[in-house]
Amino acid sequence: MSFATYPSLTDRVVLITGGASGIGADMVRAFAANQARVAFLDIQAETGERLVEELAEKSRHVPLFVACDVTDIPALQQAIEKVRAELGQVAVLVNNAANDDRHAIAEVTPDYWDRTQDVNLKHQFFAAQAVHPQMKALGFGSIINFSSTSWRFGADQMAAYATAKAGIVGLTRALARAFGPDNIRVNAIEPGAVITERQRELWFKDEEAVDQVVQRQLLHRVLLGEEIARTALFLAADDSRMITKQSILVDAGLR
Numbered sequence: 001m002s003f004a005t006y007p008s009l010t011d012r013v014v015l016i017t018g019g020a021s022g023i024g025a026d027m028v029r030a031f032a033a034n035q036a037r038v039a040f041l042d043i044q045a046e047t048g049e050r051l052v053e054e055l056a057e058k059s060r061h062v063p064l065f066v067a068c069d070v071t072d073i074p075a076l077q078q079a080i081e082k083v084r085a086e087l088g089q090v091a092v093l094v095n096n097a098a099n100d101d102r103h104a105i106a107e108v109t110p111d112y113w114d115r116t117q118d119v120n121l122k123h124q125f126f127a128a129q130a131v132h133p134q135m136k137a138l139g140f141g142s143i144i145n146f147s148s149t150s151w152r153f154g155a156d157q158m159a160a161y162a163t164a165k166a167g168i169v170g171l172t173r174a175l176a177r178a179f180g181p182d183n184i185r186v187n188a189i190e191p192g193a194v195i196t197e198r199q200r201e202l203w204f205k206d207e208e209a210v211d212q213v214v215q216r217q218l219l220h221r222v223l224l225g226e227e228i229a230r231t232a233l234f235l236a237a238d239d240s241r242m243i244t245k246q247s248i249l250v251d252a253g254l255r
Contacts, residue, residue, distance in 0.1 A: 003230055004230075004233075004234075005033075005053045006034050006233055006234070006236075006237035006238075006239060008237045008238035008239070009031065009034040009035065009036045009092075009233070009236060009237050010034070010036070010060075011035065011036070011037060011061075011106065012036050012037065012091040012092060012236075013036070013037045013039065013083070013084075013087045013088050013089060013090050013091050013092070014031045014036045014038050014039070014090075014091065014092040014093075014094065014236065015032070015039045015040070015041070015080065015083055015090045015092065015093050015094065015125060015131065016028055016038065016039070016040040016094040016096055017040070017041045017042075017070050017094065017095055017096050017097035017123065017185050018041070018043070018070070018072040018096040018097030018098060019038075019040025019041065019042055019048070019051075019065075019096065020040065020042035020044055020047040020048035020051055020065070021042070021044060021047050021051075021196075021197070021198065022057075022194075022195055022196040022197065022198055022225060023096060023146075023191065023196060023225040023229070024040065024042070024096045025051055025095060025225070025229050026099070026224075026225035026226050026228065026229040027225075027228070027229045027232050028051060028055070028063055029055065029229070030226070030229035030230065030232070030233055031092075031229075031232075031233065031236070032055050032060075032061070032063055033059070033118045034233060035059075035060040035061070035062075036061070036092070037061045037087045037088070038059075038061065038063040038064070038223045039063065039064040039065075039066065039083040039086075039087055039090075040063060040064075040065055040066075040213040041063070041065075041066050041067075041068040041070060041079050041097070042067065042068070042097070043067070043068065043069045043070075045067040048065040048067060049065060051063070051065070052064075052065050052145070057193065064083065064086055065089060066079045066082055066083065066107060069244065070097045070119070070123040070127070071115070071118040071119050071122070071123060073122070073123065073126050075171055076123055076126060076127060076130070077126065077130050078205045080130045080131060081130075083210075084134060089135070089137055090131045090141070090178040091135065091138055091140065091141055091142070091143070092142045092143075092144070092236040093127060093128060093142075093143045093144070094139070094144045094146075094232055094236070095123070095124040095127055095128065095143070095144065095145045095146055096146045097119070097123060098146060098148075098161075099116075099119045099120065099122060099161075100148070100150070100158060100161050101116075101158075101160075101161065102157040102158055103116075103157065103158065103159070103160060103161075104131055104157070104223040105156070105159050108159070110161055112160070113160050116160035116161055116164060117160070117163075117164050117167075120161055120164035120165065120168075120225060121164040121165075121167050121168060121171070123199050124145050124146075124168060124171060125171060125175075128143050128145075128179075128186070130141070132179060132182070132184070133245050135179075135182065135184045136182045136184070137229075139183055140183045140184065141179075141182075141183070141184040141185070142184070142185045142186075142187075142235060142236045142237075142240075143175065143179070143184065143185070143186045143187075144187055144188070144189060144232055144235050144236060145168050145171065145172045145175075145186070145187070145188040145189075146167070146168070146188065146189055146191070147165045147168040147169050147172075147188045147189065147190045147247060148161075148162070148165040148191060149190045149191065149192045149249055150162045150165055150250070151165045151166035151169075151252060152164070152190070152249075153255075155255075158178070162241045165190075168188055169190075169247050171189055172186050172187060172188040172245065172247060173245050176245035177244055177245065180244060180245075185235075185240070185241070185243065185244035186244055186245065187240075187244060187245070187246045187247070187248065188247040189228060189231055189235070189246070189247075189248055189250060190244070190247055190249045190250070190251065191223075191228050191249065191250055191251065192223055192249070192250065192251025192252055192254040193213045193216075193217075193223055193251070193254055194223050194224065194225055194227075195210055195213075195222050195223060195224065195230060196225055202250065207253075210222060213254075216254055216255055217251070217252035217253050217254050217255075218252060218253025218254075219252040219253055221252065223250075223251070223252050227250055228250055231248060231250050235248070
């Protein structure tokens with residue numbers, strides 16, 4: 001099976017947060033395959049370096065990895081400036097970094113709540129704030145925020161996470177209106193039950209567990225990060241140049 005490629009992404013600087021593993025790594029691979037100048041941030045230094053090695057010989061541009069804790073906003077701002085200095089003005093920002101830990105409502109403390117908002121919501125605003133002047137200078141840009149379908153159906157074991165992911169939809173709409181006059185588009189992706197390596201290790205430990213979630217989907221196939229990456233490519237490319245302020249579900253019809 002073959003999929004679309006996007007010539008408008010050739011040589012464009014694309015910044016992906018949380019890009020070392022899971023959906024983020026699939027997006028790094030997808031943008032690199034579309035000949036973009038890819039930079040990615042992640043707290044997982046060794047994993048990030050391995051991904052660079054994997055792509056070094058088969059990419060038009062070797063991806064740039066910057067080790068960074070996105071919850072440290074000054075460090076995040078410095079990392080974004082490093083990307084600008086080494087690769088050029090950022091044309092595409094993919095705000096992917098997140099942590100979908102499960103938690104009982106009775107056990108949530110104020111500190112835990114704040115950490116959850118930091119890793120799932122706060123950095124998305126400040127990353128967008130940091131790249132805005134770069135995109136304005138370019139005369140265009142695409143920001144892709146990552147939400148989740150969890151807030152739509154009520155995730156009782158992820159109340160703090162779901163709250164952050166609902167907030168991202170509101171943030172996306174606000175930034176789209178604020179940045180629109182600069183020809184910068186802002187959209188969100190809401191993935192469903194994407195079966196990454198982390199998901200298999202923590203929550204879908206056998207094929208029976210995977211099949212249970214697949215049977216809740218209208219499309220009875222395992223949802224992989226590659227499908228999410230293809231949606232991100234479209235939203236980043238000029239093919240979607242009149243799409244902004246939208247939140248797109250990629251969940252195989254999960255119910």
